[in-house]
Amino acid sequence: MPKPVVRGVAALPLLLVATATLAHTGAEAGGFVSGFGHPVRGLDHVVAMVAVGLWGAFLGAPAIWLLPVVFPLVMALGGALGVIGVPLPGVETAIALSGVVLGLLVAFAVRAPIWVAATVVGVFAVFHGHAHGTELPGAANPFAYGIGFVVATGLLHLSGIGLGFLAGSRGGRAVVRGVGGLIAAAGAVFLFGLA
Amino acid sequence: MRRLAAAVCVATLLPAAAAGHSFSDGLGPVGYLVEGALAVWVQPWLILPVAALGIGLGLAGRMRRALVLLGLGLVAGLVLSPLIVAQAIVAPPLAVGLVMAVVAALVPPARARGALPGLAVLTGVTVGADAIEGYHVIDMPPTLPVGVALGGLLAVAALGGAAAASRAWLVRPWVTILWRIAASWVAAIQLLYLALLFAP
Numbered sequence: 001m002p003k004p005v006v007r008g009v010a011a012l013p014l015l016l017v018a019t020a021t022l023a024h025t026g027a028e029a030g031g032f033v034s035g036f037g038h039p040v041r042g043l044d045h046v047v048a049m050v051a052v053g054l055w056g057a058f059l060g061a062p063a064i065w066l067l068p069v070v071f072p073l074v075m076a077l078g079g080a081l082g083v084i085g086v087p088l089p090g091v092e093t094a095i096a097l098s099g100v101v102l103g104l105l106v107a108f109a110v111r112a113p114i115w116v117a118a119t120v121v122g123v124f125a126v127f128h129g130h131a132h133g134t135e136l137p138g139a140a141n142p143f144a145y146g147i148g149f150v151v152a153t154g155l156l157h158l159s160g161i162g163l164g165f166l167a168g169s170r171g172g173r174a175v176v177r178g179v180g181g182l183i184a185a186a187g188a189v190f191l192f193g194l195a
Numbered sequence: 196m197r198r199l200a201a202a203v204c205v206a207t208l209l210p211a212a213a214a215g216h217s218f219s220d221g222l223g224p225v226g227y228l229v230e231g232a233l234a235v236w237v238q239p240w241l242i243l244p245v246a247a248l249g250i251g252l253g254l255a256g257r258m259r260r261a262l263v264l265l266g267l268g269l270v271a272g273l274v275l276s277p278l279i280v281a282q283a284i285v286a287p288p289l290a291v292g293l294v295m296a297v298v299a300a301l302v303p304p305a306r307a308r309g310a311l312p313g314l315a316v317l318t319g320v321t322v323g324a325d326a327i328e329g330y331h332v333i334d335m336p337p338t339l340p341v342g343v344a345l346g347g348l349l350a351v352a353a354l355g356g357a358a359a360a361s362r363a364w365l366v367r368p369w370v371t372i373l374w375r376i377a378a379s380w381v382a383a384i385q386l387l388y389l390a391l392l393f394a395p
Contacts, residue, residue: 080390
């Protein structure tokens, strides 16, 4: 018998050795990982967050830093409303609509004044935050959950900004606008309940 | 800015849920020094305001003056702790830290400089008072309150120094952007923490 095969057969009993369990131990449930995963796993959140970064990069200074700064602050405000139980109508619709609107703003390279951009982003941020906030008090470790979703949201913005730097060249600009169109289409899929 | 300061003062008086932290017995002077520093570093409602102040100072400058004021505030908070708090309460330092983080994230450094001395003192008073949970400082091992003060000062100096140094070495706009984004994250986390305190 060739040596590699012998080694393989000899190694088979190792498969029977018990190892530490990783999934669903309860230690991570409702903590940082859950909070981090909430915006990342929900595609409706992802497209909107990336669009915020993209639009900020597209608009240039001061929007490039103002939008990703405004969003977490206002999102936390929406999250606080959710935590203390203040109802907000149409949260899911508004989240889906945010993908459509922000995607279209990027696709059509809309150059809005900074206060308009901050207001648009801020309004949508309230709904995104509320969706996270309503889940927060029930989490096993609400504080860690809160840190997780704030950090994940911020990282999605930064990835959008990174992608938005492509807009510096003519070809890159077309790519960024194309991504904006895809984001708007994804938002429409959620808005009309197709996904 | 005066209204902002008044709002912060009112927020510091709000009662909130107690959060326990018991100090250890039988530690040596160095052990108590570390215990005091850790009281600031490991408790989220104390390190978050300190982090916010550090970022704010790193962006706006005038670090030395603010560190002196922070130190005075910490001493005042430690001495006045029995009068200010009956036990560890979370809201006052978080309220001050929230304002500081919002200022660091949104207000241009030149304008923020005016608010920093007051916010440094308020951060010191609330963090110092809260760290020793209303105990009389004279009843404690001497190095414990010293550890609290050093822990606060070191954290602010380290974070502020990192922010200032990164901006000085990498003279790029995105460095400042990243620090402002970090400040907005710190603000968002503190706001959510405050909301959790008042959740039904």
